[in-house]
Amino acid sequence: MTPTEPSTEITRLREKGSVDRVALDELLDTTRIGHFGLVDAASGAPVVIPTAVVRDGDRVLAHGSTGSRWMRALAAGARTCLSVTADDGVVVARSAFESSLHYRSAVLFGSCTTLPAEEREHALDVITDGLIPGRVAELRRPSKSELAATLVLALPIERWSLKISHNWPEDIDDDIDGPAWAGVVPRVLGYGTPLPAPDLRAGIETPESVRRL
Amino acid sequence: MTPTEPSTEITRLREKGSVDRVALDELLDTTRIGHFGLVDAASGAPVVIPTAVVRDGDRVLAHGSTGSRWMRALAAGARTCLSVTADDGVVVARSAFESSLHYRSAVLFGSCTTLPAEEREHALDVITDGLIPGRVAELRRPSKSELAATLVLALPIERWSLKISHNWPEDIDDDIDGPAWAGVVPRVLGYGTPLPAPDLRAGIETPESVRRL
Numbered sequence A, B: 001m002t003p004t005e006p007s008t009e010i011t012r013l014r015e016k017g018s019v020d021r022v023a024l025d026e027l028l029d030t031t032r033i034g035h036f037g038l039v040d041a042a043s044g045a046p047v048v049i050p051t052a053v054v055r056d057g058d059r060v061l062a063h064g065s066t067g068s069r070w071m072r073a074l075a076a077g078a079r080t081c082l083s084v085t086a087d088d089g090v091v092v093a094r095s096a097f098e099s100s101l102h103y104r105s106a107v108l109f110g111s112c113t114t115l116p117a118e119e120r121e122h123a124l125d126v127i128t129d130g131l132i133p134g135r136v137a138e139l140r141r142p143s144k145s146e147l148a149a150t151l152v153l154a155l156p157i158e159r160w161s162l163k164i165s166h167n168w169p170e171d172i173d174d175d176i177d178g179p180a181w182a183g184v185v186p187r188v189l190g191y192g193t194p195l196p197a198p199d200l201r202a203g204i205e206t207p208e209s210v211r212r213l
Helices: A007-016 A021-030 A069-075 A117-131 A144-148 A208-212 B007-016 B021-030 B069-075 B117-131 B144-148 B208-212
Strands: A033-039 A046-052 A054-056 A059-065 A079-092 A100-111 A150-156 A159-165 A183-191 B033-039 B046-056 B059-065 B079-092 B100-111 B150-156 B159-165 B183-191
Touching: A021 A054, A021 A079, A021 A100, A021 A159, A033 A059, A033 A069, A033 B033, A033 B079, A046 A059, A046 A069, A046 B046, A046 B079, A046 B100, A054 A117, A059 A069, A059 A117, A069 A150, A079 B033, A079 B046, A100 A150, A100 A183, A100 B046, A117 A144, A117 A150, A144 A150, B021 B046, B021 B079, B021 B100, B021 B159, B033 B059, B033 B069, B046 B069, B046 B117, B059 B069, B059 B117, B069 B150, B100 B150, B100 B183, B117 B144, B117 B150, B144 B150
Parallel strands: none
Antiparallel strands: A033 A046, A033 A079, A033 B046, A046 B033, A054 A059, A059 A150, A079 A100, A079 A183, A100 A159, A183 B183, B033 B046, B033 B079, B046 B059, B059 B150, B079 B100, B079 B183, B100 B159
16 A cells, blocks of 8 residues: 655645545545544654544544543644545455555645534534434433533645555566456445443334444 | 553553453454554654554564655654554444444554565565465465565564453433433444456456455
């Protein structure tokens, strides 16, 4: 898999990659976990933070606890690089060298902002419905203390690059003439049977949002 | 999802997380894509690189092109943080606040070494068989020029932390008494039907390694 690129080279990378905003949105809308990179101010060491991400128009939202050091660093405007990657399958080539993965990989560069209290409730609805579509309508509203304990970060979709690798194996002629098989095995991602919580009260049906997953 | 932690706080984090090396190995052995963080020496900006990772005993291997700038930076010993995350399901709680993901998240800190030519061929076998078990035995050996064009990085499994979040929803009593459903919806990850390459010669059967995926 080819690495993502730094802020100064986005233009060059875009030429190699995709400038398709629709494809970017599709990746962001179907991939639940993103990896934020930042630099530890104290030590200068790189840190990578996996977290759930949900797109909200022209920004990516993430949320976390106000007690989390790295979330607070991101909230304070630390420079960041968000990587969102989908593993779409395996390219089974006729040589190890040409074997690879089918993937889509987006990188967004910038700094997060923290949403003020009055925007946080709506943003949390977007995040909840992003992870479990339709769930917000089935739930009570968040309490004030819940909203106070939650940090919501927004990263603008402004500086980004997208690479999509969905090719067939590109074997050399000698290998194509050889005995080895070649093709692609797609990844399939889905949900299993919902498991009710041990403390679920009798008579509560599996809701529509969960059945739809 | 709770963030991963910096090198200076691993001890503290381990108390919260898991020190189970078996669980770490299981995560590394079943998750194909890892995210390497590093700091761009020129700009000081964080960069996150997704790439296929395969465990080889007490180290994690990754490979890439010698033409890749970030791979070369990692190969030159840049401090790095490797994050490997498995998305195991959705925790559907009775409130948005308690809703979350089932996940396993490992972070490894350190610096990569580059494998010398004489170790590279074996390491590439490990990577290929890690991604497609049994495939090496079905393929020709790599050529010298293929080996020369490939960079193999090894990150020692020395400083690491692991967090596993596989809990049931932890709702407050008022919500448990309320009307909302709660439970967990597991993620299911698999492979679809293998797709033969358009240039596959007639009469070549789908190999054992691919059928086993």
